[in-house]
Amino acid sequence: MEQLKEATEKKGYYGQFGGRYIPETLMNELNHIEATYNELKDDPEFQEELHTLLRDYANRPSLLYFAKNMTEDLGGAQIYLKREDLNHTGAHKINNVLGQALLAKHMGKTRFIAETGAGQHGVATATVAALMGMECEIFMGKEDTERQKLNVYRMELLGAKVHAVTSGSMVLKDAVNATMQEWVSRVDDTFYILGSTVGPYPFPKLVHDFQSVISQETKRQLAEQAHQLPDMVVACVGGGSNAIGSFANFIDDESVKLVGVEAAGKGVNTDQHAATLEKGSTGIFHGMKSMFLQNHDGQIDQVYSISAGLDYPGIGPEHADLQDRGRAQYVGITDDEAVSAFEYIAQQEGIVAAIESCHALAYVRKIAPTMAKDKIIVCTVSGRGDKDVAAIAKYRGVEIDD
Amino acid sequence: MTKLNEAFKNHKALIPFVVAGDPDFEGTVSNVIALAEAGADVVELGIPFSDPVADGPVIQAGYLRAFDQGVTVERIFQMVTAIREQTQVPLVFLTYINIPFKYGYEAFCERFEQLNISGLVIPDLPYESRDELAPIAEKHGIALVPLITLTSGARIPMIAKAATGFIYMVSSMGVTGTRDSFTKALGETVTEIRRYTDVPIAIGFGIHTPEQAHELSQISDGVIVGSAMVDIVGKDGQNAPKELLLYTKALLTAIDQPVEV
Numbered sequence: 001m002e003q004l005k006e007a008t009e010k011k012g013y014y015g016q017f018g019g020r021y022i023p024e025t026l027m028n029e030l031n032h033i034e035a036t037y038n039e040l041k042d043d044p045e046f047q048e049e050l051h052t053l054l055r056d057y058a059n060r061p062s063l064l065y066f067a068k069n070m071t072e073d074l075g076g077a078q079i080y081l082k083r084e085d086l087n088h089t090g091a092h093k094i095n096n097v098l099g100q101a102l103l104a105k106h107m108g109k110t111r112f113i114a115e116t117g118a119g120q121h122g123v124a125t126a127t128v129a130a131l132m133g134m135e136c137e138i139f140m141g142k143e144d145t146e147r148q149k150l151n152v153y154r155m156e157l158l159g160a161k162v163h164a165v166t167s168g169s170m171v172l173k174d175a176v177n178a179t180m181q182e183w184v185s186r187v188d189d190t191f192y193i194l195g196s197t198v199g200p201y202p203f204p205k206l207v208h209d210f211q212s213v214i215s216q217e218t219k220r221q222l223a224e225q226a227h228q229l230p231d232m233v234v235a236c237v238g239g240g241s242n243a244i245g246s247f248a249n250f251i252d253d254e255s256v257k258l259v260g261v262e263a264a265g266k267g268v269n270t271d272q273h274a275a276t277l278e279k280g281s282t283g284i285f286h287g288m289k290s291m292f293l294q295n296h297d298g299q300i301d302q303v304y305s306i307s308a309g310l311d312y313p314g315i316g317p318e319h320a321d322l323q324d325r326g327r328a329q330y331v332g333i334t335d336d337e338a339v340s341a342f343e344y345i346a347q348q349e350g351i352v353a354a355i356e357s358c359h360a361l362a363y364v365r366k367i368a369p370t371m372a373k374d375k376i377i378v379c380t381v382s383g384r385g386d387k388d389v390a391a392i393a394k395y396r397g398v399e400i401d402d
Numbered sequence: 403m404t405k406l407n408e409a410f411k412n413h414k415a416l417i418p419f420v421v422a423g424d425p426d427f428e429g430t431v432s433n434v435i436a437l438a439e440a441g442a443d444v445v446e447l448g449i450p451f452s453d454p455v456a457d458g459p460v461i462q463a464g465y466l467r468a469f470d471q472g473v474t475v476e477r478i479f480q481m482v483t484a485i486r487e488q489t490q491v492p493l494v495f496l497t498y499i500n501i502p503f504k505y506g507y508e509a510f511c512e513r514f515e516q517l518n519i520s521g522l523v524i525p526d527l528p529y530e531s532r533d534e535l536a537p538i539a540e541k542h543g544i545a546l547v548p549l550i551t552l553t554s555g556a557r558i559p560m561i562a563k564a565a566t567g568f569i570y571m572v573s574s575m576g577v578t579g580t581r582d583s584f585t586k587a588l589g590e591t592v593t594e595i596r597r598y599t600d601v602p603i604a605i606g607f608g609i610h611t612p613e614q615a616h617e618l619s620q621i622s623d624g625v626i627v628g629s630a631m632v633d634i635v636g637k638d639g640q641n642a643p644k645e646l647l648l649y650t651k652a653l654l655t656a657i658d659q660p661v662e663v
Contacts, residue, residue, distance in 0.1 A: 019530075019531055020528060020530055020531055021499055021526045021527060021528070021531055022526055022528065023455070023456050023525050023526060023528070023549070023551070024525075024528050024529075024548075024549045024550065024551045024553075024554060024557075024561075024572070025551040025552075025553050025572065025575065026553075027528045027529070027530070027553075027554075027557060028553050028554065028555055028556070028557060029553070167462065168452070168453065173453065174453075177453050177455050180455045181455055181576070181577050184455075184456070184575065184576055184577065185575050185576030185577065186575065186576075187553060187575070281504075282503075283500045283503060283504060284499045284500045284503050284526070285453065285500050286453075287526070289503075292500075294500070294504065296504075297474050297475050297501065297504065297505075298451075298475075298500040298501045298503065298504030298505065299451065299452040300452045300453050300500075
């Protein structure tokens, strides 16, 4: 118990998770990022600059939309959708990129690097790099560059250089490895804009803070529209950035149930899934102590999901802690269920949602009918699904020339 | 327990690195014996990790060859038992923190002690996180070898003062791999480290020619040669022991040659 208490109070940890486990080359830089952020986060000028960009450039606040058709069809809890898909660049990723990019600018950096899975974070980073006149290089698993060709071209169009990563399983995990390697070799002028709430401290905190605008708005918007707190907040988790943003301002409201939805791929009892919190164990990787899908020896598993954005063998340390202390619950949704939700939400509400977000929507589809009609679920639609249309068509056996 | 600092006495040390399980288990045993025979002062063995972010393509390829042979931590420990039947050359292991973490720090260090393994280098365990492992390693007489880099700056005193075994001075930015030149800042960093500790300083990352080994051994207590060794294993496979022996001898001759005045 003593040990546990000590770990809880350790800087940069969430309970027993978090910390900094990265090459010495980057340690001074991490300290510098942390110190600069601590100075800036309470600086009204910095906050005003960020707020203005979020409002005038990213199109915030995003809408909180009552999904009337879906609610009636499912016949249970009232369903509200937090429309992060309506942000500039089409996903929640822009919130964090604007924050980290401003921080990088204040540190005098001139070059951004980033990993990307589905391409949404890469697109957001390339976009903000164009806006701020920064050099930009994006690392993306080769398999993902093929699954998400449209986003690769978008990034290039925005002036970024896209590296197709050919090591390992050539997906998100490998893109993070490659970006870290690039950062170790060139740290002076370069800022690693990490897209998820993972990595060494303070990255999980930066992403938490910059994404928490989602739940800050939700809380206010729902109070205006329904005069109450939600009963449940649902969001998909890969590394966990939109989920942590969706949960952040409700963590202290014990009545609000928090549910993160992981990719169960072809089923959690197969070897083709990315259900880290359901099936993983504690480990240390990508700079953090957290939960990982790994073998007996500590070798990290190659994971699978139809969604390039959820295809990650780890999870942010704060999520691991939220599960550990029973504050949030994490469930799996399979490829089939997600694809079915992709079609369902399109037909019910006229919204083409990202396949990542459709994991969360698929869970809402299951749980809403079991809840009373006076209950409220808020589900975050983390991104729009244009990027997925061709892949879903293929999944259904329809060939589209993309 | 073989003390690492003995290896640096009266002589600039050469520390070759090969991957455990590369090209296969018997091959690694032969490689280590060849390196010891050639006169290597310490042999560093890499335990393969699925996602080696501090390593370049050459060493990553070595890890992949080892995985193809079905390498596991347990199998590596059995291999060390076979090595120990033939040589008592000081051994240090390089691996990533998840490997000992998953094995259990206590059990891992206990096996090290039983097998007379002297030290452990973990590139993703910086000073701030070492406390979870350092006391356990110390209890078993295992040196937790710290890395210092060209970006360490003001962190040098704290890292140097806590160092045991030797200090792994990283010659350049980036990942492991052969390089053609080193900066002046390297010598200055070594001088800075010396102000805080008597623990030997070995320079690694990028060294591949005898000339480089000579040059860098002049400003330090020893050199670590990794990628060039792993490259030989990759190219020569079962003939690697002979090639490693010749190459190691050439490096040692260069290191020991008198400085021209």
